[in-house]
Amino acid sequence: MQTDHLTATFSALADPTRRAILARLAAGEATVTELAEPFSISLPAISRHLKVLEAAGLISRGRDAQWRPCRIETGQLEAVEGWVGRYRKLWQARFEKMDAYLAEIQKGNPDGPKQ
Amino acid sequence: MQTDHLTATFSALADPTRRAILARLAAGEATVTELAEPFSISLPAISRHLKVLEAAGLISRGRDAQWRPCRIETGQLEAVEGWVGRYRKLWQARFEKMDAYLAEIQKGNPDGPKQ
DNA sequence: CTCGTATTTAACGAGTGTGTTATTTAACGA
DNA sequence: TCGTTAAATAACACACTCGTTAAATACGAG
Numbered sequence: 297m298q299t300d301h302l303t304a305t306f307s308a309l310a311d312p313t314r315r316a317i318l319a320r321l322a323a324g325e326a327t328v329t330e331l332a333e334p335f336s337i338s339l340p341a342i343s344r345h346l347k348v349l350e351a352a353g354l355i356s357r358g359r360d361a362q363w364r365p366c367r368i369e370t371g372q373l374e375a376v377e378g379w380v381g382r383y384r385k386l387w388q389a390r391f392e393k394m395d396a397y398l399a400e401i402q403k404g405n406p407d408g409p410k411q
Numbered sequence: 412m413q414t415d416h417l418t419a420t421f422s423a424l425a426d427p428t429r430r431a432i433l434a435r436l437a438a439g440e441a442t443v444t445e446l447a448e449p450f451s452i453s454l455p456a457i458s459r460h461l462k463v464l465e466a467a468g469l470i471s472r473g474r475d476a477q478w479r480p481c482r483i484e485t486g487q488l489e490a491v492e493g494w495v496g497r498y499r500k501l502w503q504a505r506f507e508k509m510d511a512y513l514a515e516i517q518k519g520n521p522d523g524p525k526q
Numbered sequence: 527c528t529c530g531t532a533t534t535t536a537a538c539g540a541g542t543g544t545g546t547t548a549t550t551t552a553a554c555g556a
Numbered sequence: 557t558c559g560t561t562a563a564a565t566a567a568c569a570c571a572c573t574c575g576t577t578a579a580a581t582a583c584g585a586g
């Protein structure tokens with residue numbers, strides 16, 4: 297069991313079924329059977345996926361009679377955005393270079409800016 | 412071997428060693444031994460981590476004599492940001508609700524806004 | 527060609543993740 | 557209480573991941 301939150305979160309997101317579950321939950325709360333409906337895998341398998349998502353802090357579960365409604369939690373998604381945001385300047389710099397290149401070409405210099 | 416790009420990317424990011432390697436590469440290119448230096452694991456283990464990162468499209472590798480310089484690639488990081496960005500409105504809505512709540516409290520209504 | 531350095535591949539073991547079916551627990555309702 | 561429905565857990569199989577050490581490969585220098 298990994299204690300690192302970011303590791304648990306990325307690990308939980310590294311599964312198409314779990315990402316699809318999150319996408320469904322973005323539209324609103326749902327029960328386990330409702331979440332399982334689109335998939336061809338067994339209910340226990342879905343239950344385990346939900347356990348992983350809950351352990352990662354990506355969802356939380358309430359209780360309504362025998363139903364356990366699942367709700368998406370945004371905290372860890374924000375953490376992921378925060379993590380990837382630290383690299384944003386890398387591709388923004390690349391875009392700016394590309395912009396400069398295209399501007400140079402439009403000025404009639406088809407080889408791009410000189411070094 | 413999973414073909415889903417997002418799955419491969421999240422899976423590659425679900426490891427603290429690999430994230431640390433990416434952090435190092437954000438500062439510039441590095442060779443395998445340079446990347447291995449901060450870690451207490453063997454060089455073949457690092458080599459495998461780099462293979463995972465490369466397969467996920469998070470890095471690329473050149474060749475300079477017997478050195479294989481690694482370079483970070485931003486495409487998949489942008490893909491991650493794009494994916495998580497689809498959920499941004501969820502926590503922004505929550506923030507807005509919180510703002511409204513705080514504004515209501517400041518107006519002298521300590522129970523918050525009425526439904 | 528041979529040696530040294532950088533890196534990868536091979537082979538293996540321990541641990542983990544994901545699926546299954548069968549069973550169990552929890553809660554409602556007649 | 558009994559039966560039904562919702563969900564979780566148990567027990568098992570299979571594959572994958574991650575680490576190791578030992579051997580192989582790629583390249584440059586002498």
